[in-house]
Amino acid sequence: MIGTIENRDAFLSKIAQQLGRAPKTELAQPIWQYQPQERVLKNATKDELVEVLVEQCKNVHTDIVLTDTANLTKELQKVVDNYGGHTVVTWKDERFERYGLTSFMTEHWSQMGIQLYEWNPAQHEENIRQAEKANIGITISEITLAESGTAVLFSSKNKGRSVSFLPEKSIILIPKSTIVPRMTQAARFIREKIRDGEQIASCINFITGPSNSADIEMILIVGVHGPIKATYIVIEDQ
Template sequence: MAIYQRDSFLAELSAQLGRAKPTQVTPPTLPYDVHHQVLQDASSDELTEQLKAYSQNALGARFELVTQADFSHRLMQVCCDYVGQSNQETVLSADPRLTALIEHSDFEKANLALYQFDETTPETENLRHVEAAKVGVVYCEQALAESGTMVLYSTSKQSRMLSLLPEVTVFVVAKSTLVARITQAMEPLSQQATDGQRIASCVNLISGPSSTADIELTKVVGVHGPTEACYIVLDDL
């Protein structure tokens, strides 16, 4: 965008201030680098505790820390808690990192109806199952400990509908991918763009169940999305 009469304006302004017209901009030196300093020395355990405290106290989300060996059985129990006697389906993302952890026999023994998202199936068929499901289970790229935020990449195996349409969203995230805040979450995306790599068509940052406080600052949950959220942190360290 052209800036008309910029040079003459700066020359006049500089003359009034009694100094030469600047020819370059010198960025200021800031004494702090807060967006990198917050929780920069926190260990994985400390980030986990921060994520747990914020997600439970501020967001009202359920929190579970499980081992890989116990994951499938614990996920089944979580889904059963939400489904209850409704006989509604639980839909699973087709992300291979998630499917590798699932033992379908655990769900069969609990008589839990399970639907596996399939990118080769017509979208209308996937949509029919997802929008009627009680629980949607997705795999996250990262979690932001400071704000209880889950970072989801949209892919052909993990559509956005999985985290937006069911009444409950279960977010699975590896403990090793917990970071302090959004600054660190954007770094790999920035690097991918710099390297010319293709990045996800959509990056969703989700903090707890759907809520709003637009009207008289009264918080209402479940206005435009899932009414409940569960964070399952997979202890892979």
């Protein structure tokens, strides 16, 4: 049921009258003298942001690999082998084809005995079952925050959030073009898409390395409620 607002103007006018002023019909966004959120890494180049990301990954227990599209399959294979291969679940994402990974993952991995499952929006229960049993989940970041080492994932019917939550290990592909200084730019990116009328994911996940918690006596435990290991693969795409 959709609610309606009745007598709003009369109600607000009465409040304004009690406050001794005229009703306000518009609100102007304040201009702050100091905006520290804009200053952090403001003039950093993409290469400098990558350096910040690499250092931050050390703090969030995340391995990071730097590569280009020509060597992506080789570097991805190294990480998959290091994680034990076996079973992999991925999004149904056209970017895998763009990076030359689709045939590699389907044909090469099949020959190696690695089971690959691609998210299927028509098979909800099977998607969850496959993600639960998968050893590795592979996703792609939409926005990447250098300051905190955070990958931002947009869920959709083809990009189930279970792929980054349920497998034991997580591999997130990070296009270099997606790297921004911090949350400030990520929020602006999302806001601009909404302003331009673009459809935005109903679920946006900010993921900073493997799952961890320090809730009990401030002792950090890694791998509590999700992937116990994570690797970011930064792809030179500019």
